[in-house]
Amino acid sequence: MLRTVNRVVVGLAGAALVVVGGGVLAAGLDLNVPSWWPWSGPDGVLLARSTRESWAWGAVVAVLAALLLLALWWLLAQLRRRRLAEVLVDSRDGESAVLRGRALEGATEAETEALDGVARARVRLTGRRTAPAARMSLRVEPHASPAETLARLRDGALRHAREAAGLTDLPVEARLSAAKHTERRVS
Known part of the structure; x- marks a missing residue:
């Protein structure tokens, strides 16, 4: 059961990263991106200056850093074999x-x-x-x-x-x- 859950979570996370990364790459290369996409070209920004200067930006960075550490811990836990097959x-x-x-x-x-x-x-x-x-x-x-x-x-x-x-x-x-x-x- 846990093996299946791990595979589904890894698959969904990988698909989301490929879609978002592909969209960012397409916008950065000035290719056609949908109108709803937050970046419109190589000079586009995700957040306006007023949003970046508020306290919420620090909280977003802290949450993302915690998620990164959690993902790295999870990856190391998956690579470590605890049992002898x-x-x-x-x-x-x-x-x-x-x-x-x-x-x-x-x-x-x-x-x-x-x-x-x-x-x-x-x-x-x-x-x-x-x-x-x-x-x-x-x-x-x-x-x-x-x-x-x-x-x-x-x-x-x-x-x-x-x-x-x-x-x-x-x-x-x-x-x-x-x-x-x-x-x-x-x-």
Whole structure:
């Protein structure tokens, strides 16, 4: 869903920039532009001197600068890949197979959530296709021991994930947080 929204927003912004930029270029080259276009030729101005000297001009520049910074931040966020899409698995026959990153994440999450004392688990694969790493976020129940939970995680879900992907090493950063203890009412 988010990918589709991103593409639609980029497409609309690009189309608007092409239309406005083309119109400005046409007016600057003294080509025929429609009568409703704000610039009529190379000497035309967008705003009159009285409008440029008011306080509103500064506000317009500030808003445009903020929009530019927001657009640059959004562009950098789009270019940064947070998730590993696939992991190369050595099939030991000279070829390599591809394991979808989300499938490995989902299987590891399901196995981790099945552990006693884990209320919720989130797994995100990062790194390269040949050398993945994992970031885990665990919500631990109040009765669970963090050391025991991590030991069971290491010996269970993480070992299975490493074996399934054919990896000798899978570095993991695990962040634990405590699940809220809800009091039970007695009636």
